[in-house]
Amino acid sequence: MTLDPPPASGATPGTREDPPPPATAPQDALRFAGLAGLAPGDPMDSARLMSVILSLAGEVYVLKSELQRLRLALGERQLLDDGALEKAGQSAAMAAWFATEEAEFGRALLSAFTSPDASPDVSAAMFTR
Secondary structure, three states: OEEOOOOOOOOOEEEEEOOOOOHHHHHHHHHHOOOOOOOOOOHHHHHHHHHHHHHHHHHHHHHHHHHHHHHHHHHHHOOOOOOHHHHHHHHHHHHHHHHHHHHHHHHHHHHHHOOOOOOOOOOHHHHHO
């Protein structure tokens, strides 16, 4: 905090907050995602990152397969062409779906960090005889 210079008009001097230091893009991204304080050298954070990567890889594989199946089935029946796909991709319904899906997918993907230990704590049972 710094003191403002004395006012020329005789008003009482005040204090002002110093501006925060500029953040870097990676810090901004981590803070935005709710992952500020991530320590990639930490074995638990590394395991969580691997969980996120594997989740993404699984999603991509399944979605590519599903998309190819749909394209083949609809193309064989001559119900779908590239123009129809382009038009659907620009629709308001697609934009609304994408906005909702993006938020849901982000929450699910980062759940390894935001809710890291979803399993019940059974440590008390380990020490009973």
